[in-house]
Amino acid sequence: MSNTTLNREIALRIGLAARELPETDAKRLLGVLADAVELPPSAESLSGLTVKAFKAAADGEYADVDAAAIKAALGYLKGETAIGGDPLPDVEPLGEGDMPGSIRVACASNKGEKLDGHFGSCQRFLIYQVSRDELRLVDVRGINDAAADGDKNGYRASLINDCQLLFVASIGGPAAAKVVRAGVHPIKKPDMGEARVELAALQARIGPQAPPWLAKVMGQAPEERIRFEQDAEEATA
Numbered sequence: 001m002s003n004t005t006l007n008r009e010i011a012l013r014i015g016l017a018a019r020e021l022p023e024t025d026a027k028r029l030l031g032v033l034a035d036a037v038e039l040p041p042s043a044e045s046l047s048g049l050t051v052k053a054f055k056a057a058a059d060g061e062y063a064d065v066d067a068a069a070i071k072a073a074l075g076y077l078k079g080e081t082a083i084g085g086d087p088l089p090d091v092e093p094l095g096e097g098d099m100p101g102s103i104r105v106a107c108a109s110n111k112g113e114k115l116d117g118h119f120g121s122c123q124r125f126l127i128y129q130v131s132r133d134e135l136r137l138v139d140v141r142g143i144n145d146a147a148a149d150g151d152k153n154g155y156r157a158s159l160i161n162d163c164q165l166l167f168v169a170s171i172g173g174p175a176a177a178k179v180v181r182a183g184v185h186p187i188k189k190p191d192m193g194e195a196r197v198e199l200a201a202l203q204a205r206i207g208p209q210a211p212p213w214l215a216k217v218m219g220q221a222p223e224e225r226i227r228f229e230q231d232a233e234e235a236t237a
Contacts, residue, residue: 006040012083014041017073019110022065022118022170029073032058046077066170066190069118086112092136094129102131104138105202106160106184107195108168113137115195119171119179119186120152125160128199132206135199157182167198 006014011026018029030041036057037045051070055062062070075081089112107126108117117123127139141159148155153175160166161182167189171179179186189198205214 009083010041010043010046013046013076013079016081016083017076019121019123020069020073020076021062021121022069022172023120032061033077035059041077043079047079049074049077066192068190068192069169072116086114088124088140089113089126089137091138091140094136094138099129099131099134099136101206102129102134103165103206104128104163105130105165105167105199106141106163107198108166109195113195114192115167115169115189115198116192117169119156119166119168119175122168126195127160127163128195130199130203130206132203135196135203153178157184160184165202167195 014029014033015026018024018026021029032054033039033041033046034057036049036053051067051074054070054074072081076083105128107115107128108119108122109115109126110117110123113126115126122143124143125141126137127141129136129138143156143159145152145155156175157178160179161184163184166179166184166186168186169190169192170188171186176186202214
């Protein structure tokens with residue numbers, strides 16, 4: 001592996017592809033590719049890579065990862081997805097006293113205003129203020145894992161500790177526990193898609209007739225929120 005020389009574009013594509021996969025960096029992904037294509041990877045060899053071949057080379061490492069995430073990673077590897085990506089969305093100001101009765105929601109994101117990020121590998125958190133009648137993107141928080149000081153999950157949870165909800169494509173149990181301890185209720189959205197579509201569905205549930213899971217999020221103590229998987233099922237029913 002030490003003798004592997006990558007051209008600049010292929011190295012960039014591998015780095016971007018790694019961000020689409022949970023708990024993956026470029027070095028780990030390159031190790032998987034070593035069993036899938038001839039090294040060093042080239043545009044030609046990567047162009048024929050399939051989901052099936054990728055999973056076989058990974059030897060079970062990504063058995064539980066959503067097919068959409070693997071396809072997104074292959075999009076970068078095969079050159080089907082532009083390197084530039086989508087531009088970041090504009091932030092809307094939130095003044096003191098604005099949007100009474102609202103909640104704050106973080107969405108794990110990699111591209112534009114997509115809800116498409118895995119907690120351990122997403123590039124940023126999109127922060128929304130959500131009320132029954134209004135929805136604002138109030139912050140975009142980039143992630144620098146170099147600042148994690150040995151606790152990546154704790155560092156990432158600290159970036160959203162002013163939120164009540166986290167929408168995320170996937171999250172592991174230990175990471176979810178860190179998020180809950182930060183006072184945030186994690187909800188998995190494995191189908192991914194546009195963040196505002198999911199938030200619009202949430203808006204319709206805010207108010208006096210809010211379902212039990214949402215009522216609890218807006219008033220329940222953090223240690224009582226650990227049953228996020230059951231609540232996520234209610235939220236998407």
